[in-house]
Amino acid sequence: MPPPKSSQLGNKEISLFRQLLQLHDERQYKKGVKTADSILKKNPEHGETLAMKGLILYNMGEKDNGLEYVRRGVRLSLTSHIVWHVFGIIQRQEHKYEDALKSYTQALRHDSENVALIRDVCTLSTHLRQFQPLVEQRLFLLKTRPSMRTQWVSAAVALDLAGHHDKALRILSDFESTLTDLENADSSLKYEMSEVFLYHISILEKSGLFQQAIDLLVERQPNICDIVAWRESHARFLTLLNKPDEAADAWRLLIQSNPENRAYYIGFFKTKGIDFTQNLSEQDKSSALKTLTLFLEQFPKAGVIQRLRLDLATHNAFRDIAHEYLTTRITKGVPSLFVDIKALYGDIEKQQILGDLAEGYRTELEKSCKFTSTDDKIQPTTSYIWTLYYLSQHYSQIRQYEKSLQVVKVAIEHTPTLPELYLAQGRTLKRLGCQSEATEAVEIARELDGQDRFLNCKSAKYMIRNGEIEQAEQILSLFTRKAAPTSAADLCDMEAIWFMREEAKAYSKKGEYGMALKRLHQLFDTFNTWEEDQYDFHIYCLRKYTIRSYLTALELEDELREDRNYVDSAIEAASMYMKLHDDPRIVEQITNPQADDQQDKKAQKKAKKDKEKAAAQQKAKGKDGKDADGLPAPAEDKDPHGHGIIKTEEPLEAAARILAPLSATKRKRIDLHHVQFEVALRRAKYAQAMRALNSTRALDPHCGMLHVQSLKLKLAMDAEKQKEEEGDEIMQALHEAMHTLIPADANLESWNADYLQHHSLHPTRVLGAAEAIILIRGQGSARDAVNIVMNVGKGSVDAQSQSHPLDVPSATRMMLFVAHHQPDRVEELRCLLNTRFPHQDSFKSEQQLAEQKKAIEASRLERSMAEVDLSAK
Amino acid sequence: MSIKLSPRVDLASVTRQNIGTLRRLNGVILPVPYSNGVYEQVQSPELEDFCKLVYYNDIPVGSVCCKVEAGKLYIMILAVLAPYRRQGLGRHMLNHILKAAVSDPEPIIKGDKVQPRKKLDSVYMHVQKENDDAIEFYKANGFSIQADVKDYYKRLKGEGSRDAFVLSKKL
Structure with missing residues (x-):
């Protein structure tokens, strides 16, 4: 940091302050505090020193105290860039990015050429996607430091993000013209510039300038290290430029280099006028199938080709190809066979043929251990079991659940040691709604193989769904960190989204909204963490020139909350908050249970157990606050039952906050709009409510919820109308919009x-x-x-x-x-x-x-039986 | 001409993790249930070579479990799921334990003490008298009937089914 402008200090203090800044940079915090104190002795009102002392204290872990010093510092010297910078640093560390950017901007106003400051501003504005200030600062940095390569590229990225592709292209061209003698550059520089060229080309592609893109690609071929990317771009541009023959050759080259990449075949067929994303004509299908068969001769082991053939073939050709596909995989014992071809079940004819084939195998295998009577191969016994496994999934998929269960029962009697069979049985039972029996089936599978983490999670998941949360957590603890306070805590740390969701649902079903919301908030926190994870990459990626991957990462972050897990959880959380709002007695019941004696005793027992456990953990932690794995000890859970969450004064505001990131979602989720409506109605945000109704109507104009919700909104708005006679413009517009849902003169x-x-x-x-x-x-x-x-x-x-x-x-x-x-x-x-x-x-x-329940308990007992001791015979 | 596709056959040791599989196999194949003590015993390291699961194309379909008694190897269990019989799995397991029994004995380690295992001189087992298939199988593998035990299987019902032969073979 540069020296202060402050004139309040004497000469000695100025040099002390310089020392203070240096001590901070060198992380000599204790000395720093001493130095600050000696300045403050003479100048107790010196804001910059106060701020620096605050920052140092904050870094030493005295967060509240430090923040207090910084605040005082800011108040005392509002025009100092140092205090604002310090304030910004702390806000950033507190994850308050918007506030931090404001402080930084304030600092910049008083020291507009401070490069370190500008860099931080750039990072923050990228993080917050405020591209206008980003572009300004980047261009300023480029102007002042044109000799630094990274400034050029960073400026181009800023312009690209802000949508100014043409300007970004100009900067990149100018930059590239300064590069000489790349052939003899060292390898890291070569790689970095290769990425710059590919980035340049990707902007040209984004702008639709395919000819320029391919020209640059060809011109820079010797400088591009990522050969696969070069070839893929080359093939893509040739296709887009409508040069089918050259493009076909380019795709062919790619297929040769990797025959297992589906996209290459799709690209190849596009050059032949066959677009796999469209519905293909019979003729296209058969011609594509022929070509694929030629490819298959060339690459007989390529699974992608074999699978694509199943997509394209129809009628008898499909039967033949499917026969080969199924039989080779059944003989091999490929457990994922059904999942692999499940997508074909959208086609009724194919579904029928697949079922017929598998039934045929079953009959013939029972008779002669062959797939068909004309087959010359005698199958191993396992082929029969894998055929039954396939058939069971087949019937489950086409909703013939009883038949599916029959088949899997035969299979289990034949080979009771294959976990997959029990999983299939469990899944079908689950689809039938029989969660308790489903849970039992999956638990049997888990008992077969204790070291299979997949089976462990599956069984736990089914148990949670069956309401057996405690037992599930016990089973999960076989695979979680032993030093963690509970398996649940560890799974939340490990960001196991499925776990948080399932527990939230199970708790909600039991009416334990505190725990349910606690898990959902843990899930939301995980999404926040994922969003914040990008922060360091704003600096790192530009320094390392991994721009293409960086930009896809930014896209991912932008759409993070479109993820189904977030949307579903947001709907669930908002619905729960509404329940708490509608009936505040629920909160009272949960946080203050007037439990009968039995429950009370149970709770006491549990509390005691928890306490003992915590004490044991404390012991294990040792002196330095680290656990057995050498990881820092987890912070104590201050709200173990989520009571703090449900005691909120403003459940509706909490619901609205959770739904906010989804206000412009691209997902077509009618249930989301239903919840958005209910929250908006309760908050008397009629415009938002109307928007939710319109979104619902766009998806399903006859939706039953739309019918009810329209009525609710109308009644609410009419009541409002009676209250205040005039009604403002917005209300008027809303009333008009309402008339398209329920005619104004309608008798309800x-x-x-x-x-x-x-x-x-x-x-x-x-x-x-x-x-x-x-x-x-x-x-x-x-x-x-x-x-x-x-x-x-x-x-x-x-x-x-x-x-x-x-x-x-x-x-x-x-x-x-x-x-x-x-x-x-x-x-x-x-x-x-x-x-x-x-x-x-x-x-x-x-x-x-x-x-x-009795039947299941009996079966559990039988499995853990200890009846006859052989040695005592 | 038919080609018989031969399966992959592997043996795996019985461990804490796959003990559930052994329980299930025994529960299905054998007429009598075994105690938890047996399932603990078969996991002991000194019996590792004599307690195995057999895998047929990666699916566990049978097991062999033995214990050592006074210099003799006693076969408690040698069983294969019905659909997988007559494919050489029993013989495969039997050959494995016979070979292990004559190879250099692994010393038994108990805590700090290392105590060399005694050399085994013979191997024997009980077979239900009515189980012709099994008796034939052991005879074909060099075993012979040593004794006739009445009411050996106390828990089984039915007159003759409770009697057993003792078969054995010198190593």
């Missing part, structure tokens, strides 16, 4: 009756109409509304309609609806649904569940 009763009549065959829409009845007529008509829903349950509705069969999620919503409005009819509906979905655990009677 007949509007709803109309909807019900139109959609009387559709369970979720009928449910929507039923909810609307209650909204229109009030709770007094709950009986009518429930009657309508019960009719769906009785099947009088969808018996006529195969296109909208009742599914389990809708049936579950029906149960909730009836439970809410007329609890005495729940049992009636449950019986109806139980006959409809006999395997679904949630529709079973207490007695059925108890019997099931």
